[in-house]
Amino acid sequence: MDSLAHFILALIAGMAMGLHRKHKVTYIAFISFLAVLIDLDHFLVPLGYTTVYRSMHNVYVTMIAPFALFIASYHFEKNTRSDRWQTFFLLLGVMLTGHVIADMIYGPVKIFYPLDDRDVYLPNIDIQATSDFTSEVIGPIGIGMTAYAVIIFFGSVVHDTLYHMRHNGLQVREAFRRSLSDLF
Numbered sequence: 025m026d027s028l029a030h031f032i033l034a035l036i037a038g039m040a041m042g043l044h045r046k047h048k049v050t051y052i053a054f055i056s057f058l059a060v061l062i063d064l065d066h067f068l069v070p071l072g073y074t075t076v077y078r079s080m081h082n083v084y085v086t087m088i089a090p091f092a093l094f095i096a097s098y099h100f101e102k103n104t105r106s107d108r109w110q111t112f113f114l115l116l117g118v119m120l121t122g123h124v125i126a127d128m129i130y131g132p133v134k135i136f137y138p139l140d141d142r143d144v145y146l147p148n149i150d151i152q153a154t155s156d157f158t159s160e161v162i163g164p165i166g167i168g169m170t171a172y173a174v175i176i177f178f179g180s181v182v183h184d185t186l187y188h189m190r191h192n193g194l195q196v197r198e199a200f201r202r203s204l205s206d207l208f
């Protein structure tokens with residue numbers, strides 16, 4: 025997927041999480057821009073740093089690092105008035121994970137590289153209404169978009185849970201229940 029599409033999808037993810045109610049859209053756009061930067065790894069092959077295309081599109085860069093920094097920020101900001109860094113890393117993690125999922129719509133990605141260089145695909149389900157009805161009901165694009173929506177949903181629930189803990193003084197479990205009951 026091209027970089028502009030990644031930027032727009034990340035921006036939509038930030039808006040869908042409701043962050044524009046508290047933060048400026050330019051702030052969400054800035055983090056969306058950061059989530060596109062892993063595409064700079066396209067240049068690593070011609071520069072001779074790696075032989076694997078999209079080498080930074082892995083779970084360590086896009087999921088484990090941002091979510092570890094999110095948890096660390098949460099602990100550092102626990103008794104402060106700011107929730108700036110935990111929000112930043114949560115949003116960045118959602119956008120980077122979404123970036124890799126969006127790329128997987130178009131083909132396999134080596135998401136465990138460099139520890140393991142196997143190709144990982146989205147589940148290959150192809151459901152068509154009838155054999156001569158060419159438009160599929162479920163295919164790679166639908167599955168990729170569903171996975172993207174699940175990541176946004178996860179981010180929203182975590183964000184709302186933190187909000188209820190911080191502003192309503194609730195314990196994790198109660199805050200989580202409240203964030204779900206706000207949705208359903």
Ligand SMILES: [Zn+2]
Binds near residue numbers: 063127
């Ligand atoms: Zn990419």
